[in-house]
Amino acid sequence: MTANVSPTSPASPSPSPLHAVVADDFDAxxxxxxxxxxxxxxxxxxxGQYIIDSGGKRLRPLLVLLAARALGYEGDKHITLATLIEFMHTSTLLHDxxxxxxHMRRGKKTANDAWGNAPSVLVGDFLYSRSFQMMVDVGSMRIMAILSGATCVIAEGEVLQLTNIGNPSISETDYFETIQGKTAMLFEAASHSGAVLADxxxxxxxxxxxYGRYLxxxxxxxxxxxxxQGDADAMGKNVGDDLAEGKPTLPLIHAMERGTPEQAxxxxQVIRKGGLEQLDEVLAIIHAxxxxxxxRxxxxxxxxxxxxxxxxxPPSAYRDSMAQLARLAVDRQA
Incomplete structure (x- = not known):
């Protein structure tokens, strides 16, 4: 399958104060x-260029840079470490x-929609493999242990989410176990490995x-x-996508716990069958x-x-940016 998409060089995210404090590192x-x-x-x-250039904030490599610099790191291996973390993340996006x-991610066609499933999976494999080559270049067995362990946890989290699709009986504890694996683990590995690099x-x-885990x-x-409740244009996906896929996320779990027996x-039933036919009714229950x-x-x-x-x-502009990032996590609209 061939896509009518022209390759471009990966672009930097929109400038922000968070990136400004490590602007030179980020360019590198x-x-x-x-x-x-x-x-x-x-x-x-x-x-690879298409998915990396798709408008993400590159928060995980940013975490590496901020964590290392906040602890006074003055070498250059944090650049390699930040890059390989971004490759790990990009490979999971392709597979996910x-x-x-x-069909859509961040307002653009997904790679699998543009080129097909097989090329997307295989390029995801390439990026994972390249990230492990770069781990060798970093030259730290401790960092390799952190990141290789993280890849297993992330894979388990994705499988756990897959097995939970269409299952309305998972608890809030089950939900947090899932998102710790599929999302929080790479944030944690990024800030943790940056700290190890900086001794x-x-x-x-x-x-x-x-810090990375909670973030x-x-x-x-x-x-x-x-x-x-998000804006579809800002998010680059449709409101209710999780419901359409039958994913029992926290808003639904809480609504079932607090709603009437009829509402629950x-x-x-909607989680079991998926789809958006009853989105308005579900939204009403979620709000009620x-x-x-x-x-929130x-x-x-x-x-x-x-x-x-x-x-x-220690106090620094890097620590300040990490604090701003934690606030951004809950204040954003996309």
Whole structure:
């Protein structure tokens, strides 16, 4: 399958104060992304560039840069580490879109919609493999252990989410286990590995590991909230996509717990069959039960925990940006 999409060089995200404090490092990461996408197979470069250039914020590589710099790191291996983290993330996006049979991501056609499932999966494999080559270049067994362990947890999280589709009986505890694996783990690995690279103390290393975990949880909670109240143009996907796929996210779990037996029964039926035929009724129940407010409160709780972990770091502009990132996690609209 051939797409009418012209390859472009990966673009930097829109400038923001968060990126400004590591602007030179971030430019170096973008150059390294271009260099490491090099392949003798043109389709690998084309699809790789397309998905990396699809408008993401590149928060995970940003975490590497901020964590390392906040602890006084002055070498250059944080550039390689940040790049490989972005490759790991991009490979999961390629695989996820195939599994979810997605057609749009960030307002653009997904790679699997443009080129087909097989090329998307295989290019995702290439990016994973290239990321492990780059881990060797970083030259730290501890970092390799953190990242290789993270890939297993992420894969388990994705499988867990897949097995939960159409299952209205999962608990809030089950939900948090799923999003810890599929989303928060890579945030955690990014900040944790950045700390290890900078020879952090044991207290600082633990703090940055937990900071990334809580930040990732906050981001996923808001993602799941926005699926029921976000702006489709801003998000680059349709409101209700999770419901259409039968994903039992926290807004639905809370609505079933707090709704009447009739309301809970209706949501359970919708989760089992998927689809959007009863979206308006589900939205009414979600609002009536305060499910979105509850989800936001849990996200704010996670962001507050992330902020508290930053007390282990010395004052700096990098720490300030990490604090801003935690606040952004719950304040964003897309």
């Amino acid at each position: 990461v973008n150059r390294t992304i271009v260099a490491q996408l090099n392949s003798k197979v043109p389709l690998v470069e084309t699809i 879109d195939v599994v979810d049979e997605s 952090a103390t044991s207290e600082q290393e633990r703090a940055l590991q937990h 990732g949880l906050a981001f996923q909670l808001i993602d799941d909230l926005l699926d029921y 029964k209706m949501i359970r 039960t305060g499910a979105l407010e509850y989800t 409160a849990r996200a704010e709780e996670m962001a507050d925990k992330a902020l508290a972990e930053l007390d282990a770091l």
